[in-house]
Amino acid sequence: MDINSYISSGILELYVAGQLSEKENKDVYDLMLKHPEILQEVLQIEAALIKLSNSLAPDRPIDYELIKNHLTNTNSKVVTLNKTSKWITYSGWAAAVIVGAGLFWTLNQKQQLETDITTINTEKEFLEIQIEESRDKLAETKNLLNVIRDRNIIKVPLEGQAAFPNAYATVYWDESNDQVYLDLQGLPEPPEGKVYQVWSLILDPLTPTSLGTIDDFLQDDNKIFKLENANKSQAFGITLEPAGGSVSPTLEQLYTLGALAAN
Known part of the structure; x- marks a missing residue:
């Protein structure tokens, strides 16, 4: 024009x-x-x-x-x-x-x-x-793909327990920087007023240490979460707890559990 x-x-x-x-x-x-x-x-x-x-x-x-x-x-x-x-x-x-x-x-x-x-x-x-x-x-x-593909990452599958036998999750533990990545796609949506809480476990004697609660489970579409873990973990578990978390795990609400493979 x-x-x-x-x-x-x-x-x-x-x-x-x-x-x-x-x-x-x-x-x-x-x-x-x-x-x-x-x-x-x-x-x-x-x-x-x-x-x-x-x-x-x-x-x-x-x-x-x-x-x-x-x-x-x-x-x-x-x-x-x-x-x-x-x-x-x-x-x-x-x-x-x-x-x-x-x-x-x-x-x-x-x-x-x-x-x-x-x-x-x-x-x-x-x-x-x-x-x-x-x-x-x-x-x-x-960054997540690089983490889970790293040969030094410890992969720990978590299987469903009595509270919800169809549940499953996966922990990717990077010991070099004390971080765990959790794939929680296999967990159902928590009911209102409840949150998932992640635990690091020592098996003998059984000693649970809380790694924190997953407060934004509903908002995260990918269901991938990162938490700090400086513990000498032998296993990981996930329980359903009241909002804000609990001091110790509620075993009746243990959704998934998995131990590190023996060396």
Whole structure:
């Protein structure tokens, strides 16, 4: 599209004056969204017409009663007007009406344009946040894959117990940095007011140490969680406890249990 030719065509002046059809107004409006130079030209035309209408506007109201008397007087067949001053007066009044109507429509369109620009900027910011979150999740996923594929990682399958025999989970223990990664995809959603609590166990004598509770189980779609574990663990267990966790495991609510493979 030749922007300069379009601007010089005169259609923007008609747009500002409100003399275009609804479809033509929509076409000009769409082009203003796409081409800042067209929007700038419309704003300049508005400013020029406002200045023009102010200079041509009558200093006093039109005397409609006087005109009526002349027209109804049977002895008067012709209304004599000063061709120069009256033409300018009525032209200025008409221009003001046309420009006023056009400017009212244009101001509404400008307001809509500003709203659209604000919406676009908001959507852009939201998209940027989503992209950044996706990058963070991708980096986290790559890191997790590197962890579970490391030959030095200790993998401990946890089998379902009497409380829920179909449950299962997997612990990936990185002894080098005292961290465990838990894959809890095989656990059911905990009931309201309950949380899963993870335990590190020494088997002889049986000594449980809490590694913490899984408070965001419902919010995490992947059901992968990371906890600190600086213990000399021989086994791991997961119980269902009241929100906030328990000092010692509730064995009746032991969902999964698994011991390290013997060396």
